[in-house]
Amino acid sequence: MADPTTRFDLVYDRHYRDVLAYCMRRTEPADARAAANRVMEIAWRKLDDLPSGDETLPWLYGVARKVLGHHWRGIRRRRRLENELRAQRGRTQVDPGQVVVMREELEHVLEASALLNDRDREILRLAGWEGLSHRQIADILGCSVATVDQRFHRAKRRLAEKYDTVTLARTLRRVVGLDNPGGAR
Amino acid sequence: MNTPEHVFALFIEANPVADPDQLDVATESEGEIVHDVERDVLTEKRRPVNGRGGVSLQRGWKPAMVAASVVLLVGVIGLGALVFNATRSGPVAAESAVMEVFFDGEACTYTGPTELLPGNGVMEFERAPGTEPVVLYVHTIVGDDVGMDELLDWAATHPARAIPPWLGRNGSVLLEDGATSMRLPFEFTEGRYGVSCNTSPNGTDRVFVGAILSVTPG
Numbered sequence: 001m002a003d004p005t006t007r008f009d010l011v012y013d014r015h016y017r018d019v020l021a022y023c024m025r026r027t028e029p030a031d032a033r034a035a036a037n038r039v040m041e042i043a044w045r046k047l048d049d050l051p052s053g054d055e056t057l058p059w060l061y062g063v064a065r066k067v068l069g070h071h072w073r074g075i076r077r078r079r080r081l082e083n084e085l086r087a088q089r090g091r092t093q094v095d096p097g098q099v100v101v102m103r104e105e106l107e108h109v110l111e112a113s114a115l116l117n118d119r120d121r122e123i124l125r126l127a128g129w130e131g132l133s134h135r136q137i138a139d140i141l142g143c144s145v146a147t148v149d150q151r152f153h154r155a156k157r158r159l160a161e162k163y164d165t166v167t168l169a170r171t172l173r174r175v176v177g178l179d180n181p182g183g184a185r
Numbered sequence: 186m187n188t189p190e191h192v193f194a195l196f197i198e199a200n201p202v203a204d205p206d207q208l209d210v211a212t213e214s215e216g217e218i219v220h221d222v223e224r225d226v227l228t229e230k231r232r233p234v235n236g237r238g239g240v241s242l243q244r245g246w247k248p249a250m251v252a253a254s255v256v257l258l259v260g261v262i263g264l265g266a267l268v269f270n271a272t273r274s275g276p277v278a279a280e281s282a283v284m285e286v287f288f289d290g291e292a293c294t295y296t297g298p299t300e301l302l303p304g305n306g307v308m309e310f311e312r313a314p315g316t317e318p319v320v321l322y323v324h325t326i327v328g329d330d331v332g333m334d335e336l337l338d339w340a341a342t343h344p345a346r347a348i349p350p351w352l353g354r355n356g357s358v359l360l361e362d363g364a365t366s367m368r369l370p371f372e373f374t375e376g377r378y379g380v381s382c383n384t385s386p387n388g389t390d391r392v393f394v395g396a397i398l399s400v401t402p403g
Contacts, residue, residue, distance in 0.1 A: 016210060017205040017206060017208050017210055018205050020205065020208055020210060021202040021205035021208060024201065024202045024208070025200065025201050025202050038341075042338055042341050042342060045338060046338065046342050049342065062342075063341050063342055066340060066341040066342070066391065066392075067341050069291065069391060069393075105195055106195060106198060106199040108195075109192060109195040109196045109199050110196075110199050112192070113196060124193070124196060128193060128196050128197040128200070129197070129200045129202075156189035156190070156192070156193050157189050159189065159192050159193065159196060160187055160188065160189040160191075160192040160193075163187060163192045163195075164187060
């Protein structure tokens, strides 16, 4: 078995970017980096508990989820309520040389996801953005696979409902001229 | 209506960081904290640090830095003693202590004295309306080497329903349904106690550490 330093280096090299990406999908870039650092600190201290193989990254995601919940809770909550959509748009510009023009429907789906409760949103992110299996998600959330299946199904349905609501609201605003930049203020 | 599958496909496409390999993990240009690994010259053990690479001691600088540190330490201790003596109020009787814990959905905040005299106290527990069911736990901490870092690490890593051997459950009260506040009578004997808010019905899904209380005979 590899010595602790070598093992940690391997974990860091293989997974730090994924952990950072996980955090950046959920909070401001600066906070995301600090959170990712904290996750790796914990991984170092808990190296004996760190599972190997395919279980390593979900374990790190699970830690990141809790770290984000603990360390940026107050700030994160306020920012999330006030700036979630704006932050999401900002985070799409990962490559500064590339101008990302977000399609309207992607804006709508992000707005819709912001209307979901934390649990629904997180399960959709873990499945859709982190690409985890339901088994891995179950490990992270501390529940059974059957529960994940059920929650995921419901979360998708609720997202679709919110999406329709958001799309309809945007359409109505456009019809009455509220979204017209040249219209009356 | 759009199908859930179609909307979920859009959601996947809207991933703000679709390719983690595109992330720049080396830059510190915006003053952000980045991960680094430094070699601790005292233990020769590699460890991760936060911040701008941390401070690396060079062997040639060590004696001077140690001397400077000693001088600084003496000064800080002297100043600290003055401040401590000027402001110290000492342990508070558990019976008269006002101890409040508030859970807002993202934080478990303890307000009250952290040093107590043995006795029967009452902890007021309140949660913000609309938050999920939450349990207030007062755990006995076993072992002198367990501090806030260990509690926070546990909260960040513990698998569901796993309580570390250095924590004993002593008292708890559950807020659920329409209840937003309750009182937890508790007998504080000599020792240390961890105060935490645990969400989910079984109280072990997510742990929010509130405080460590120390009870001494006075």
